[in-house]
Amino acid sequence: MDKPQTLRRFLTRLTSRSVMSPIEQEAILGLSVSARKYRTNHDIVSPKTTVEHACLIAEGIAARYDQSARGQRQITALYLPGDMGDLHSVVSPKAAWGIVALMPVEVLEVPHRELMSIAMRHPTVGMAFWRDGTADASILAKWAANARRSARSRLAHLMCEIGLRSEMAKLGTRTAFHFPVSQHQLADIVGLTAVHVNRTLQALRSDGLIRSHQGTVFVDDLEGLRKVADFDDSYLLLGLAKGQ
Amino acid sequence: MDKPQTLRRFLTRLTSRSVMSPIEQEAILGLSVSARKYRTNHDIVSPKTTVEHACLIAEGIAARYDQSARGQRQITALYLPGDMGDLHSVVSPKAAWGIVALMPVEVLEVPHRELMSIAMRHPTVGMAFWRDGTADASILAKWAANARRSARSRLAHLMCEIGLRSEMAKLGTRTAFHFPVSQHQLADIVGLTAVHVNRTLQALRSDGLIRSHQGTVFVDDLEGLRKVADFDDSYLLLGLAKGQ
DNA sequence: CGACTCTTTGATCCCGATCAAGTTCAGTGG
DNA sequence: CCACTGAACTTGATCGGGATCAAAGAGTCG
Numbered sequence A, B: 001m002d003k004p005q006t007l008r009r010f011l012t013r014l015t016s017r018s019v020m021s022p023i024e025q026e027a028i029l030g031l032s033v034s035a036r037k038y039r040t041n042h043d044i045v046s047p048k049t050t051v052e053h054a055c056l057i058a059e060g061i062a063a064r065y066d067q068s069a070r071g072q073r074q075i076t077a078l079y080l081p082g083d084m085g086d087l088h089s090v091v092s093p094k095a096a097w098g099i100v101a102l103m104p105v106e107v108l109e110v111p112h113r114e115l116m117s118i119a120m121r122h123p124t125v126g127m128a129f130w131r132d133g134t135a136d137a138s139i140l141a142k143w144a145a146n147a148r149r150s151a152r153s154r155l156a157h158l159m160c161e162i163g164l165r166s167e168m169a170k171l172g173t174r175t176a177f178h179f180p181v182s183q184h185q186l187a188d189i190v191g192l193t194a195v196h197v198n199r200t201l202q203a204l205r206s207d208g209l210i211r212s213h214q215g216t217v218f219v220d221d222l223e224g225l226r227k228v229a230d231f232d233d234s235y236l237l238l239g240l241a242k243g244q
Numbered sequence C: 001c002g003a004c005t006c007t008t009t010g011a012t013c014c015c016g017a018t019c020a021a022g023t024t025c026a027g028t029g030g
Numbered sequence D: 001c002c003a004c005t006g007a008a009c010t011t012g013a014t015c016g017g018g019a020t021c022a023a024a025g026a027g028t029c030g
Helices: A003-015 A022-029 A112-121 A123-148 A151-168 A183-191 A194-206 A222-229 B003-013 B022-029 B112-121 B123-146 B151-168 B183-190 B194-206 B222-229
Strands: A033-040 A043-047 A051-059 A061-066 A075-081 A097-100 A105-111 A174-179 A212-214 A217-218 B034-038 B041-044 B053-059 B062-067 B075-081 B096-101 B106-113 B177-178 B210-213 B216-219
Touching: A003 A022, A003 A105, A003 A123, A003 B053, A022 A112, A022 A123, A033 A123, A051 A112, A061 A183, A061 B123, A075 A123, A075 A174, A075 A183, A075 B123, A105 B183, A112 B210, A123 A151, A123 B075, A123 B112, A123 B123, A151 A194, A151 A217, A151 A222, A194 A212, A194 B210, B003 B053, B003 B123, B022 B123, B022 B177, B034 B222, B053 B075, B053 B112, B062 B183, B062 B216, B075 B096, B075 B123, B075 B183, B106 B112, B112 B123, B123 B151, B151 B183, B151 B194, B151 B216, B151 B222, B183 B194, B183 B210, B194 B210
Parallel strands: none
Antiparallel strands: A033 A105, A043 A097, A051 A105, A061 A075, A061 A097, A174 A217, A212 A217, B034 B106, B041 B096, B053 B106, B062 B075, B062 B096, B177 B216, B210 B216
């Protein structure tokens, strides 16, 4: 993945929710970044460390996770290519959580110094960063609210979300997207056991809702899946820039 | 509650995590606000509406909630006096969630226009607003991660959190704080049934961990409670301003 | 006093956890 | 080319925490 393309992808994410002038857009595209690769299951950011750069995902999928004392791992956010998952680390660099590569991942490290400087020189961009963070927080709120749902509904909801986010990021469509995570990783995302994830996926499959093949998920019955998930996409804050 | 005191409380919250110059602090204290009261269980912000002001809690406790199609209500955030729970609404005014008064609540409405204007004139304040939002997001991440925990641990964790937040906001101490919510409301917070909350609280009580009387919670064995909760306060981002 | 809402208790049920193998398949090395 | 390895997926049996249903106290406010 070349750096300009990834930066453009990040810019697209920002401008999908915020209006930015050409000069401001140039500032984003002019960020100096350094690429770095991580192997599957390796920490991109270790828990309780202080970082001096934010991580822009160039390729692969990364996850923010919270580790409990008993070794239980719960994933609290997923980062797709074009996401700068820890953009908020610019203002609070001491992370309470970790970020891990769910597969081979390439990230572009962007120095906090530069992001901070842009935000100070262009308050509008600072607001865009802030707004970007609210979108992540909104997803998180939905995940927290999913505590009450059944396993079936939770998995369906996740698939709806990743489909839409993939489509938004031009990585696939809402009915066919690349999501090559193991069932064990899925379990850490939705807060279930790998065994139960397996059985639940089988049920969804035999109901003709979703299918997967070599890491690509196919949604065969989107309406049905949305119904099971009780899915309402407004929490993703799509097209905020137009909305208001 | 008089307005200046509430604004000062909000300022204290901001400066506990961000360094702000006297001029910037004056800007916050000079915000024009209008007070408004809400009755128990009444919406302060209804789901899916667009708001033009943020809500600073002057008195009482409010909650952000997510309503599923089946009427299930899940609370995703608690706002204590001095919190401006929906500060983020400045940058994304269309809320996907609602905010409800868990008891008689008094809020000060602060126009987005003014907050936006301050953030543009003083980028440092804009950053402080953004940083404030990350603290809320961090709490949310912890709540999301609590999905896996037992009822016992979840309730213990909540009590540890509210105690610390109350102490931080000078509303009480970590071992004696006002938290007059019904068991049904507690159930909506931790994602359990009111019946099970009742039984679990009884267990915590008979283990000598916590007690409550007329809306005030007393923690009799803080260490014990923290152990049950597997509590680590770093996620609350206390004292960020000193930390870095 | 009657109509609330809130707390408490009891009985039963079920979803998802847990424990334990077995199966498939992509690598890897002899 | 085949045996070996290890991760991921699958299946079965059993267990238990919390949900659900139902109803009885206990405050509290007109």
